[in-house]
Amino acid sequence: MPIVTSKKMFADAYAGGYAIGAFNVNNMEIIQGITEAAKGLKAPLILQVSSGARKYANHTYLMKLIEAACIETDLPICVHLDHGDTFELCKSCIDGGFSSVMIDGSHHGYEENVKLTRQVVEYAHDHGVVVEGELGRLEGVEDDVKVAAGEGSYTDPDQVQDFVNRTGVDSLAIAIGTSHGAYKFKPGTKPQLRFDILTEVEKRLPGFPIVLHGASSVIPEFVKMINENGGNMPDAIGVPEDMLREAARMAVCKINIDSDLRLAMTATIRKYFNDNPSHFDPRQYLKPAREAIKAMVEHKITTVLGCEGKA
Numbered sequence: 001m002p003i004v005t006s007k008k009m010f011a012d013a014y015a016g017g018y019a020i021g022a023f024n025v026n027n028m029e030i031i032q033g034i035t036e037a038a039k040g041l042k043a044p045l046i047l048q049v050s051s052g053a054r055k056y057a058n059h060t061y062l063m064k065l066i067e068a069a070c071i072e073t074d075l076p077i078c079v080h081l082d083h084g085d086t087f088e089l090c091k092s093c094i095d096g097g098f099s100s101v102m103i104d105g106s107h108h109g110y111e112e113n114v115k116l117t118r119q120v121v122e123y124a125h126d127h128g129v130v131v132e133g134e135l136g137r138l139e140g141v142e143d144d145v146k147v148a149a150g151e152g153s154y155t156d157p158d159q160v161q162d163f164v165n166r167t168g169v170d171s172l173a174i175a176i177g178t179s180h181g182a183y184k185f186k187p188g189t190k191p192q193l194r195f196d197i198l199t200e201v202e203k204r205l206p207g208f209p210i211v212l213h214g215a216s217s218v219i220p221e222f223v224k225m226i227n228e229n230g231g232n233m234p235d236a237i238g239v240p241e242d243m244l245r246e247a248a249r250m251a252v253c254k255i256n257i258d259s260d261l262r263l264a265m266t267a268t269i270r271k272y273f274n275d276n277p278s279h280f281d282p283r284q285y286l287k288p289a290r291e292a293i294k295a296m297v298e299h300k301i302t303t304v305l306g307c308e309g310k311a
């Protein structure tokens with residue numbers, strides 16, 4: 001099946017009370033692990049590429065690997081730019097075959113965000129590509145953007161209608177308390193999301209697909225496994241999976257997951273080397289790492305997203 005946009009995926013997800021997983025990809029094993037899981041469960045899929053991933057693996061290599069996954073799985077797969085920060089980056093991904101881009105203007109003032117997002121939407125729609133915008137600011141660390149604790153801001157529901165109408169975006173990422181990376185909530189505190197904001201956004205944009213970034217759950221088993229095998233991670237707390245499932249029943253149609261894949265992969269490789277200190281064939285440790293990615297994505301599809309059987 002050829003690469004698709006997320007248009008139909010989101011319409012079906014909204015109507016069906018589930019969400020599509022948007023998983024970050026950086027190399028072949030990650031792409032294979034994710035797509036094998038989705039194939040087995042017949043789940044629609046978004047593979048997303050950050051600018052850091054593009055710098056690491058090269059646009060063409062990633063596109064060709066994803067095209068191979070489309071052939072191998074026969075699934076509807078949307079290829080999405082994660083956190084595009086300039087018109088030029090979005091244009092380059094659109095010209096290079098992505099079916100969806102995010103323009104993240106959330107670090108700009110409101111009017112500048114509207115202007116930049118509108119510019120990307122015009123180019124994208126002329127080329128049959130869909131666009132995700134962002135209002136509100138998540139905390140945490142991505143490759144190129146670091147938002148310190150206390151410097152994030154929740155989405156203002158009073159702005160969402162104006163933003164969507166003026167920009168023409170196809171989906172909107174909002175900030176309701178999730179954050180990027182493994183350290184989302186202070187140890188000892190109870191994780192909370194602002195479902196009141198999500199409800200207000202849903203009222204103002206009926207039927208419109210909402211996106212949640214920073215939605216890894218930081219499963220303790222993997223942090224423990226890292227620390228038992230030579231790692232030294234402090235206590236890390238993610239977003240509880242039942243909250244994500246609840247958001248998926250509401251207007252959230254796309255849930256972004258990267259850190260949980262990184263943790264599963266790293267924990268598995270650390271354990272492999274601890275158990276097999278003399279091994280040095282990359283296939284020996286990348287094989288179980290790929291299996292760990294697959295198992296994590298199967299878990300997300302069935303427990304968090306609810307999109308099994310929807311492809």
Ligand code: G3H
Pocket residue numbers: 024050051052053082083141142143144180258259
């Ligand atoms: O939200 C960002 C993703 O986790 C991608 O991270 O920029 O380090 O590739 P990255």
Ligand code: 13P
Pocket residue numbers: 024082083179180181182212213214215216217256257258259260
């Ligand atoms: P996590 O760091 O919670 O996996 O979030 C990933 C993300 O939002 C990618 O855009």
Ligand code: ZN
Pocket residue numbers: 083180213214256
């Ligand atoms: Zn993100």
